[in-house]
């Protein structure tokens with residue numbers, strides 16, 4: 001409380017985008033901030049920079065106003081600030097009264113580092129220092145593998161077909177295990193684990209009160225696989241279901257000769273694969289619906305990052321995943337007296353912002369400008385500070 005009052009006063013009484021000054025007053029991460037502060041003032045620019053960035057609001061009021069549950073996925077190239085932006089958004093939602101879950105699907109998790117709290121272990125953990133409920137989860141494949149195993153048991157396809165009364169046809173499928181099918185699938189276990197969690201959030205009453213679910217996603221390639229996974233399984237399951245139908249028809253013809261039609265009708269009941277297919281469709285639909293999902297692309301003002309963001313948006317568009325906002329993070333703020341280095345970087349970033357405006361994929365998105373702060377963003381007060389600059 002005291003901390004946030006001081007933070008508010010600091011934000012109101014200075015136009016400086018200075019996390020250093022805030023961290024100094026609050027006394028958190030002070031050594032870290034000092035190190036970064038010295039580096040910035042020594043190497044980059046002697047003057048404290050001023051917040052004169054062009055307006056680039058996120059229209060946060062739109063994001064917060066809807067009571068219905070919404071998934072926010074933040075993604076982009078490695079190292080651009082996805083975790084910091086996702087964590088700051090989660091804190092902001094929670095501070096505005098939305099019970100929120102923040103999930104990392106990146107195998108190289110950094111939520112714990114970002115919040116400066118231990119959020120590891122693959123289970124939902126409460127984030128300390130936020131008023132409303134905010135839970136965080138770093139998905140760990142190993143833990144998810146165990147969960148999947150405990151849910152499915154050690155069922156082989158043969159056993160499943162036995163239970164459907166089709167054991168005699170299962171020979172061809174041999175000892176193929178459901179788990180092997182999961183492991184053999186082209187998307188990795190990380191993506192499967194993430195989808196399985198999404199399903200839990202959607203289906204389990206335990207999570208129904210959480211109205212905002214923010215994903216800190218893995219760098220681009222992983223994330224695209226994650227989003228295409230429901231389709232991948234949908235088509236795989238369709239193939240298996242077709243095969244099963246053929247086998248059932250063959251069994252039906254075979255059994256009808258012996259007058260066992262009643263038993264065959266029972267086999268028409270929905271089975272595990274049909275249920276899995278339905279659940280995959282559910283996830284697929286949630287990720288494609290503008291009312292339930294928004295993918296926010298995070299980038300930095302370099303040509304390489306912008307090009308990758310443009311490709312990412314093209315892929316998301318193809319997948320029909322809703323995208324409305326683009327965060328350009330780590331923008332060097334204006335300064336009263338530029339050193340040569342800063343002035344060159346600033347020219348370069350102005351050129352890159354121009355590229356965004358002329359990029360057919362990116363120009364239609366709401367551009368959010370996020371300043372380069374003068375310290376590493378770690379801990380809830382720092383995330384609040386960053387969030388107040390991005391999500392406004």
Ligand SMILES: Nc1ncnc2c1ncn2[C@@H]1O[C@H](COP(=O)(O)OP(=O)(O)OP(=O)(O)O)[C@@H](O)[C@H]1O
Pocket residue numbers: 077078079080081082083084085106108110219329330331370371372373374375376377378
């Ligand atoms: N606007 C900013 N100002 C200052 N530092 C920043 C800013 N955004 C991010 N950082 C710092 O950059 C580093 C990388 O940020 P972050 O972990 O959020 O990126 P990421 O895209 O999630 O990385 P990865 O792809 O490795 O998961 C962190 O040390 C973070 O504190």
